[in-house]
Amino acid sequence: MNSIPLTFSSWLNAPAHHQWLAAEGQRLLTFASAARLPEGFGDLDECGRLPSGARAGTMNTARMTHSFAMAHIQGIPGYAALVDHGIAALNGALRDGEYGGWFAAPGHADGNSGKAAYLHAFVALAASSAVVAARPGAEALLAEAIRVIETHFWSEEEGAMRESFNRDWSCEEAYRGANSNMHATEAFLALADVTQDPRWLNRALHIVERVIHQHAAAGDYRVVEHFDRQWQPLPDYNQEHPADGFRPYGTTPGHAFEWARLLLHLEAARCQAGMLSPGWLLLDAQQLFENACGDAWDVDGAPGIVYTLDWQQRPVVRQRLHWTHAEAAAAASALLQRTGDLQYETWYRRFWEFTAEHFIDPLHGSWHHELDSNNRPSAEIWAGKPDLYHAWQAVLIPRLPLAPSMASALAEVSRLQVV
Numbered sequence: 542m543n544s545i546p547l548t549f550s551s552w553l554n555a556p557a558h559h560q561w562l563a564a565e566g567q568r569l570l571t572f573a574s575a576a577r578l579p580e581g582f583g584d585l586d587e588c589g590r591l592p593s594g595a596r597a598g599t600m601n602t603a604r605m606t607h608s609f610a611m612a613h614i615q616g617i618p619g620y621a622a623l624v625d626h627g628i629a630a631l632n633g634a635l636r637d638g639e640y641g642g643w644f645a646a647p648g649h650a651d652g653n654s655g656k657a658a659y660l661h662a663f664v665a666l667a668a669s670s671a672v673v674a675a676r677p678g679a680e681a682l683l684a685e686a687i688r689v690i691e692t693h694f695w696s697e698e699e700g701a702m703r704e705s706f707n708r709d710w711s712c713e714e715a716y717r718g719a720n721s722n723m724h725a726t727e728a729f730l731a732l733a734d735v736t737q738d739p740r741w742l743n744r745a746l747h748i749v750e751r752v753i754h755q756h757a758a759a760g761d762y763r764v765v766e767h768f769d770r771q772w773q774p775l776p777d778y779n780q781e782h783p784a785d786g787f788r789p790y791g792t793t794p795g796h797a798f799e800w801a802r803l804l805l806h807l808e809a810a811r812c813q814a815g816m817l818s819p820g821w822l823l824l825d826a827q828q829l830f831e832n833a834c835g836d837a838w839d840v841d842g843a844p845g846i847v848y849t850l851d852w853q854q855r856p857v858v859r860q861r862l863h864w865t866h867a868e869a870a871a872a873a874s875a876l877l878q879r880t881g882d883l884q885y886e887t888w889y890r891r892f893w894e895f896t897a898e899h900f901i902d903p904l905h906g907s908w909h910h911e912l913d914s915n916n917r918p919s920a921e922i923w924a925g926k927p928d929l930y931h932a933w934q935a936v937l938i939p940r941l942p943l944a945p946s947m948a949s950a951l952a953e954v955s956r957l958q959v960v
Contacts, residue, residue: 545881553939562936570612572906573929580647581630584927588905599635599643602627603663604930610670614951628671628678631664640709642689654708658694658721662728669731670948700747717768722748726803730810734949739814745807753800753825762828763792784858784922791849791857794837795865798872801826805875809944830872844895845916859914860922863900866892867935874939908932
């Protein structure tokens, strides 16, 4: 799907803004490079140090590998070795050599030997980006990630991902989650580019149809996060633990922004592949964005986007998380690129102004990961600064086309610049 030419002065076309995004990206990368551990990548504290007893994790290792691969693809020196380290960890210490798939921590040292779709989506994304970066061991990692997804997680009947299993895959969790399927959609877009297999684009569309066009649309475009095994909504899920970092109660506006962007990437990818795309992909993306802005921005009297809302659009967890604002800016840029509508420029600037004032930490580096309801640094949900992925993608997406997926788009830009 072609972008609409902008008829006004936009930050997306401003060289100084592109330079600012690139400089911020380099600052984020430099901070995150300290996360290396023998068995992968760990969680950095507020000052960019590994705490005593830090342990590598599959989520952070996969996200870092994906992020460092995109740095290497751009020609930024110093990241090839970090990509290779991530590949080795995902092919080694983090993988279950007996039953296949990936633990959350090396040798399930955290006591959790289960296999989660959420983590496996990130392994597939990391592997696909490492393949684009042409790093050794990436092809084998990608093949194994695809094998595990197709053997255990992907349900053709449901048109979606199963959620999780025990270690030997004999017992399946009686739950379906929008979050894991959202990140599977992201991974499938990348897999379609790397494998040139259109099945991944069809699978991504099936997920989006179920989670967004069926369930979210029926709820006035508020994303339903939790379902039972038959895809019946569970609106009260985790009401006793509303601030859960991965399965919070209620609706999560940050995910509405993330889904909105992914719908536009899917539309563009299908168009680029010569496949039919339903018109509702754009319309649903616009509705998700509009409602997330209206429901969650400044909803409690202070600027910023709250973490969660209940089903009457009342704030539940009022902390502002960095990833939410990164995804809001990325979604605004995608909608602006797709439609040329000035309202998305206004939101894009608003989100970055807020992020620059409140999240970006010029003293210790990276971004504060959490603010309280008064926009002061907090650590009730997310301690430290372990995440590179969301902020790094937020500074890349405004400089890239909607398709192909990010690593492939960066490689394409590099080839065009050489020519």
